[in-house]
Amino acid sequence: MTFYDRDDELAALETAGDSPGHDFYVVYGRRRVGKTELLKEFCADRPHIYFLAAQEAEHRQREKFVEQIADSFGDRVPRIDGWDDAFEYLGDRLDSEHRIVVIDEFPYLVEANDSVPSYVQAFVDEQLRNTDSMLVLCGSSVSTMESEVLGHESPLYGRRTGQIDLQPFSFRQARDVISYDIKEAIRSYSVTGGTPMYLTLFDYDQSLAENIQRRILSPTAVLYNEPEFLLRTELRNPARYMSILEAVALGHTTPNEISGATGIDPGPLSKYLQTLRRLRLIDREVPVTASGKKSKRSQYRVADEFLRFWFRYVEPNRSSIEEAPSIVFDGTIKPDLPSHVATTFEDICQEGIWEAIRRGDIDPYSEVGRWWYGEEEVDIVGLAPDDDRILLAECKWTAEPVGCSLVESLRTKAESVRWGSGTREEQFALFSKSGFVDGLDDEVGDNWSLVTLEDLEAFLAAP
Template sequence: MTFYNRVDELDALASAFESPGSDFAVVYGRRRVGKTALLKEFCADRPHIYFLAAQEAEHRQREKFVEKLAAYFDERVPRIDDWDEAFAYLGEKLHAEDLVVVIDEFPYLVEENGSVPSYLQGFVDEQLQETESMLVLCGSSVSTMESEVLGHESPLYGRRTAQLDVQPFSFKQAREAIGYDTTDAIRSYAITGGTPLYLTLFDYESSLSENVQSQILSPTAVLYNEPEFLLRTELRTPARYMSILEAVALGHTTPNEISGATGIDSGPLSKYLQTLRRLRLIDREVPVTASGKKSKRSRYHVADEFLRFWFRYVEPNRSSIEEAPEVVYDGTIAPDLPTHVATTFEDVCQEAVWEGIRRGTFDPYSAVGRWWYGEDEIDIVGLAPDDDRLLLAECKWTSEPVGEALVESLRAKAANVRWGLGDREERFALFSKSGFVDGLEDDLSEKWSLLDLTEIDKLLSPERD
């Protein structure tokens, strides 16, 4: 499989490894996000030992770990009865040779023996720090990594020299892997999201509809049961979580709406939502002008584009997909797909705003996000408190060019955004899939920016020297 992007992550690991002294790096993130591929790419041209933990009895985990060490050093496997001895054996060898030592899926070790972090503390403090080697702990259970490795109560707290929270690709990053033109690239990203595995399963020589039918709607495809598999690896009873994710994917975004759609009372629902947030399967969002903790105007959305697509179109139509997947695609998915993609397009445009800020195309803003109050919504609002400046933008994924009606609508809603002083400076932007009616730009002042797909693509393409 081709390795894409992750330049910043590779640079961070390389910088840590090449610095004087030993290093202890922590790498974590959601399943399928590409952590293992990142570490294997980093280790490829460096002397290393890579150990992948498994869900099995503690003694077998330890035996396999020691066997891996002995094999690297071409030695007979020593008899070792506990983790303290295993790490002591590793420490002894690292005094003779500088290595990168990766323990992948570290939470599986903790699951079988909660004292492993304490044994590692002794190894890091007493042996690793006397070497030029690097220890990397990696895990997909974000909660375990944050509590047992990074948390204040962990024996390993404060000892890390590098920390990487590996995220799915942004659209700009994913664009390298998506072999479609800009329109279909955004549509494709709205289906696969930024998870590297999902991106690379698509054959970009085939049409988007062919990819969806072969890679998602086929009962034998990897992605057909992927969300269910992910939930079962994290949760013992995933049924209620599945119903919540489906409700949110179908547009029930407030706690009251989710409760009504699922039949789950608000008390238990709050705990389920917290768990889904901890697993990074949903996000909580508040208007960009509001305080995140205090605001009661929160909305939830599925945090991954593929999961949003799956719970919107696959889960509710399983029976029909089993019988006639092409009918489901043509009759259910294709007609509604523009509505689904429109939400992704807003995120892509928000990404373009941040990139425009970095490049000087837009004035600087310290916060950028959605805004809503009552019936009014604005797709993108940027705040620059120090300059009392406000950016207001709308994003239209429609088949018709944008005209004066959207301009007037945005002007009217701008007056309802209660932020800043009375003489605040207002800037406006319109993003449009299908461009703009002739003469619109000429009728607007320099406070307005109009961006079609060509302009968006330029902002999200690598800068040229």
């Protein structure tokens, strides 16, 4: 697989690996985000030991680990009776020759023996810190990495010299992979999201419709069962979690709505939602003007575009897809896709605003997010408390150019957004897929910005 982007993460690893003294890095993140590719790119031109743990008997894991060490140093494989001996052997060899030591899927070792973090602690404290070598622990089980490696109750707490929480690509980063024009790229990103594996499975010489049908709707395609596979690797009984994800993807976003759609009582539901948040499969949102912990106006959303697409279109139609995938695409997905893409478009517009703030192209805002109250909603609201300034923006993924009606609607909504003083400065922005009616820019004031897809692409272009 081609290695894309990750320049900042790679630079951080290279700086640590090339600096004198020991380093202990932790790399973690959801499955498929490219952790292994990042580490392989980092290790490519450096002396290293790369060990990929597996779900197998503890003694076999340990034997393979020792075999990797022996092979790296040209040793005969020694007899090792426990993890303490294995790490002591590694430390003895690092005394004479430095190495980058990567243990990938570290949670599998912890699953087989929960004392492994203590053995690693002893290795770091007593041997690694006296070398110029580097240890990297990597894992896809975010909850295990955060509790058993990064958590304050872990034996390894406070010993790391750096960590990388690897995230899916933003839309701007994904543009290096998606070679469609800006409009089609947004539509494509709404299907794959920013997960590198999903992005690179699409063939951008083919149309988006062809990619969806061949890479997702085909029962033999990798992505056809991907979400179910991911959930089964993380959860023993994924059925209820799948029903929750489907409900949220179909627009049931409040706890009461999710409970009604799934039949799960509110008490147990809260625990399921916490688990899905811990696995980074759903996000909890509150209005940008509200306190995150205290607000009772929370809504949930599927955290990944591909999962949102899959639970919206694939999971509810599995039987039909098995029989006639093209009919499902033409009759169900194609006519509804603009509604699905509209949510992604809002997120990309928000990303564009943050990029413009970072570059100093627009006035700064310390918080940017959605706002809603009752039936009223504003797609993007930016808050600048120190300057008593607010930004209100709407994003329209429609076939028709935006006109005066949306301007008046947003002005009216602004009165409902209670924030700041009575003399606050108000800035407005409209983002439109299909542009704006002639003369609209002459009818709005200087505090309005009309943003086309071409303008948005310029916001997101590499500096």
